[in-house]
Amino acid sequence: QQQVKQSPQSLIVQKGGISIINCAYENTAFDYFPWYQQFPGKGPALLIAIRPDVSEKKEGRFTISFNKSAKQFSLHIMDSQPGDSATYFCAASGQAGTALIFGKGTTLSVSS
Amino acid sequence: NAGVTQTPKFQVLKTGQSMTLQCAQDMNHEYMSWYRQDPGMGLRLIHYSVGAGITDQGEVPNGYNVSRSTTEDFPLRLLSAAPSQTSVYFCASSPTVGTAYGYTFGSGTRLTVV
Numbered sequence: 001q002q003q004v005k006q007s008p009q010s011l012i013v014q015k016g017g018i019s020i021i022n023c024a025y026e027n028t029a030f031d032y033f034p035w036y037q038q039f040p041g042k043g044p045a046l047l048i049a050i051r052p053d054v055s056e057k058k059e060g061r062f063t064i065s066f067n068k069s070a071k072q073f074s075l076h077i078m079d080s081q082p083g084d085s086a087t088y089f090c091a092a093s094g095q096a097g098t099a100l101i102f103g104k105g106t107t108l109s110v111s112s
Numbered sequence: 113n114a115g116v117t118q119t120p121k122f123q124v125l126k127t128g129q130s131m132t133l134q135c136a137q138d139m140n141h142e143y144m145s146w147y148r149q150d151p152g153m154g155l156r157l158i159h160y161s162v163g164a165g166i167t168d169q170g171e172v173p174n175g176y177n178v179s180r181s182t183t184e185d186f187p188l189r190l191l192s193a194a195p196s197q198t199s200v201y202f203c204a205s206s207p208t209v210g211t212a213y214g215y216t217f218g219s220g221t222r223l224t225v226v
Binding site: 006009034036041042043044045046049089099100101102103104105 | 116145147152153154155156157160170202204214215217218219220
């Protein structure tokens with residue numbers, strides 16, 4: 001049973017455009033929703049995270065939108081740049097002591 | 113400050129061979145975990161540890177063993193390698209067992225079993 005569903009699997013965006021990646025979760029006990037960015041040959045790195053008590057969090061060009069009732073959250077990358085080309089993973093976890101559950105990832109390519 | 117160090121970076125094994133993937137962190141993190149990454153499958157949890165002497169199974173534990181004798185080290189053992197274990201393995205750590213902190217990942221071990 002896949003607890004975190006991520007879409008799309010791949011995404012091509014023109015430089016300056018908006019990249020949007022969506023995730024849906026099933027477990028209502030989840031209370032922490034991070035996004036990770038991974039470049040080829042590297043480990044994933046924490047990009048931005050949100051808790052369900054807020055509907056949006058913004059850090060620079062990266063924004064998480066969270067819809068608790070729909071059990072969905074999304075990553076928006078504004079003014080996408082070629083350097084943003086990477087694989088992005090959403091994740092979720094619940095109470096203390098539980099591990100992060102990752103989505104299957106989205107490969108983003110930003111064309112110049 | 114090295115963070116999370118994984119060794120080796122690359123390894124080729126023959127079916128049936130055993131080996132240990134090493135993971136060490138110098139941040140005094142309580143929580144450590146192992147994930148495998150396969151194309152189209154994302155990151156799947158193999159085993160995790162909430163502190164020295166405490167380990168538990170994740171989503172895909174079969175064929176792997178772990179132990180946590182010190183806070184710093186969390187090795188992953190393959191007792192009898194199979195081609196299905198060809199993957200990229202990542203070790204990750206976090207300051208506490210709580211989820212308020214992001215994970216720090218190592219740079220990975222690419223394992224091929226032939």
